[in-house]
Amino acid sequence: MSHAREEYSDFQVLAPDAYESVLALGGFAARAGLDRSLLELIKLRASQINGCAFCVQHHIIQAERLGVPVDKLDLVVVWREAPQFSSRERAALAWTEALTLLTAGVGDEVxxxxxxxxxxxxxxxxxxxxxxxxxWNRFGVAYRWTPPARQTQAPVAAS
Incomplete structure (x- = not known):
């Protein structure tokens, strides 16, 4: 099992200018009006590809808070085979994969x-x-940031 080399909170303290710059870049799309749920899906998919445990967990939590259905979150990794995704989400996920896996290039079809x-x-x-x-994934993977914990909720009684 790997251990954190540095934590997310350390990044904020050690390089506040870099932290604020990356945070700002990430916020532009939502402020421009792109759907926040869609943005969480693309962030989750890129984080899965890059193997960033911190970011995968963080964006699952954020998406859940926005009301993204759990079955959709579970199936982001196989979005091409899952009927839960709209054509807009599919286009965004394909674009995300092309930009994340640049060695494959960004094809005309995508x-x-x-x-x-x-x-x-x-x-x-x-x-x-x-x-x-x-x-964010580059920092999370390089420093092995500890994934955030979910807030625990009281169990629902079986009916």
Whole structure:
């Protein structure tokens, strides 16, 4: 089992300017009007690809708070085979994968699919959100940030 080399909170203290810059980049897309649930899905998918345990857990928690159904969160990793995703979500997830796995390049088909669902401005902000989560993943993986704990809720009685 790996141990944290540094924690998320250490990053805030050690490099507040870098922290604020990455945080700002990540917030632009939501402030531009992109759906926050959609943004959590793309952040979750990029974090899965990059193997960032901290970010996977963080974005699951954030998505749950926004009301994203648990079955959708469970199936992000296999979104192509799952019927729960809209065409807009599918385009965003394909765009996220292409930008996260740059060695494969960003093909014309993926670009055209994204352009069919997002305006020029939206796609630019979506790209900034993907770039931001990939930056966060680099820090989370490099320093092995400890994933955040979920808030525990009282168990629901069986009926």
């Amino acid at each position: 670009y055209e699919q994204a352009r069919a669902e997002f305006s020029d401005k939206e796609l630019t902000y979506l790209t900034s959100a993907v770039a931001s989560i990939n930056v």
